[in-house]
Amino acid sequence: MNRVYNFSAGPSVMPESVLEKARDEMLDYGGSGMSVMEMSHRSAVYQDIINRAEASLREIMGIPDNYKVLFLQGGASLQFAMVPMNLMKNGKCDIVHTGAWTKRAIAEAKKFGEVNVVASSEDENFCYIPKLDKTKFSKDADYFYITTNNTIYGTRYTELPDTGDVTLVADMSSNILSEVYDVGKFGLIFAGAQKNMGSAGVTVVIIREDLIGGAGKNVPTMLDYKTHADEGSMYNTPPTFGVYICGLVYDWVKSQGGVAGIQKMNEEKAGMLYNYLDSSKLFHGTVRSEDRSLMNIPFITGNEDIDAAFIKEAKSRGIVNIKGHRSVGGMRASIYNAMPPEGVRALVDCMKDFESGKVK
Numbered sequence: 001m002n003r004v005y006n007f008s009a010g011p012s013v014m015p016e017s018v019l020e021k022a023r024d025e026m027l028d029y030g031g032s033g034m035s036v037m038e039m040s041h042r043s044a045v046y047q048d049i050i051n052r053a054e055a056s057l058r059e060i061m062g063i064p065d066n067y068k069v070l071f072l073q074g075g076a077s078l079q080f081a082m083v084p085m086n087l088m089k090n091g092k093c094d095i096v097h098t099g100a101w102t103k104r105a106i107a108e109a110k111k112f113g114e115v116n117v118v119a120s121s122e123d124e125n126f127c128y129i130p131k132l133d134k135t136k137f138s139k140d141a142d143y144f145y146i147t148t149n150n151t152i153y154g155t156r157y158t159e160l161p162d163t164g165d166v167t168l169v170a171d172m173s174s175n176i177l178s179e180v181y182d183v184g185k186f187g188l189i190f191a192g193a194q195k196n197m198g199s200a201g202v203t204v205v206i207i208r209e210d211l212i213g214g215a216g217k218n219v220p221t222m223l224d225y226k227t228h229a230d231e232g233s234m235y236n237t238p239p240t241f242g243v244y245i246c247g248l249v250y251d252w253v254k255s256q257g258g259v260a261g262i263q264k265m266n267e268e269k270a271g272m273l274y275n276y277l278d279s280s281k282l283f284h285g286t287v288r289s290e291d292r293s294l295m296n297i298p299f300i301t302g303n304e305d306i307d308a309a310f311i312k313e314a315k316s317r318g319i320v321n322i323k324g325h326r327s328v329g330g331m332r333a334s335i336y337n338a339m340p341p342e343g344v345r346a347l348v349d350c351m352k353d354f355e356s357g358k359v360k
């Protein structure tokens with residue numbers, strides 16, 4: 001077996017101990033004589049798995065009691081539609097436009113009501129988080145929508161917008177569990193599992209109870225949060241194996257000192273790479289320093305041939321999936337929670353050797 005340092009933006013690196021545990025339990029989960037993927041979702045043993053996953057997530061995120069945790073399917077992308085379908089009672093929302101994922105969220109929300117784009121960083125290819133002017137906020141908006149971490153462009157909010165009485169909704173797909181958030185500041189948080197929580201196929205929604213039940217009568221049953229909240233994410237078959245993996249990841253987060261412990265490690269890991277980028281004459285970060293992500297770090301040389309040569313060199317050292325997204329170019333290192341510090345160290349060493357001409 002030869003594991004690589006996988007810098008993929010998602011699906012992405014998993015904690016090795018989680019994979020090992022899943023392997024060890026693959027054929028016989030807890031003496032049940034079967035794999036988790038073979039179990040009825042109505043069985044007591046599976047009910048215990050999903051209950052414990054939820055309890056662990058509540059514990060590590062400090063989710064208040066008046067919030068529901070839902071394990072859904074359809075990806076973060078389905079939430080772009082479910083959020084307006086369920087929350088747009090007055091037919092209006094505010095959105096801050098910070099990249100490709102808010103673009104999609106805006107397009108979906110427009111199908112259900114009026115969308116006020118409060119601010120945008122499109123003018124500079126989304127390399128920063130725009131400063132917000134409160135006079136542009138709609139007082140009668142049903143919610144105010146942000147993407148806390150922009151996976152493609154490598155930006156993140158370091159401060160949440162103060163939306164007063166207006167419900168804050170966040171797409172946290174690429175930085176959930178990476179830093180401490182006060183869940184009470186949000187009305188709804190959603191995240192696909194495949195970046196920081198587990199395998200693809202699970203979408204977690206954390207929703208304040210008073211926001212449930214507002215869907216119009218034409219909203220399909222499966223797209224109504226109330227359906228899933230009332231049935232404990234068991235209205236229909238949930239993504240059973242994926243939820244189990246999420247539970248293992250949440251336990252792993254606990255073992256790392258919780259989200260606060262993880263955040264400290266993430267700051268150190270990202271710091272290693274940013275420090276080098278700030279001193280390098282060859283590689284340059286593309287994001288304004290005050291808005292830099294801890295999770296996704298794009299960087300360029302400005303020359304496509306040099307980028308390609310670097311990516312090739314990295315690959316030869318077992319450093320993979322660092323090619324940048326086409327909309328930024330160059331390279332992108334996604335250093336999610338499960339990326340060990342040694343992986344970042346190996347990448348920085350590779351960059352140093354490449355820059356100093358130690359490799360051809």
Ligand SMILES: *Cc1c(COP(=O)(O)O)cnc(C)c1O
Pocket residue numbers: 010074075076077078101147149150151171172173174192195
């Ligand atoms: C990956 C990602 C998405 C899309 O997730 P899917 O699960 O593929 O629908 C949406 N928003 C953000 C911020 C992402 O990183």
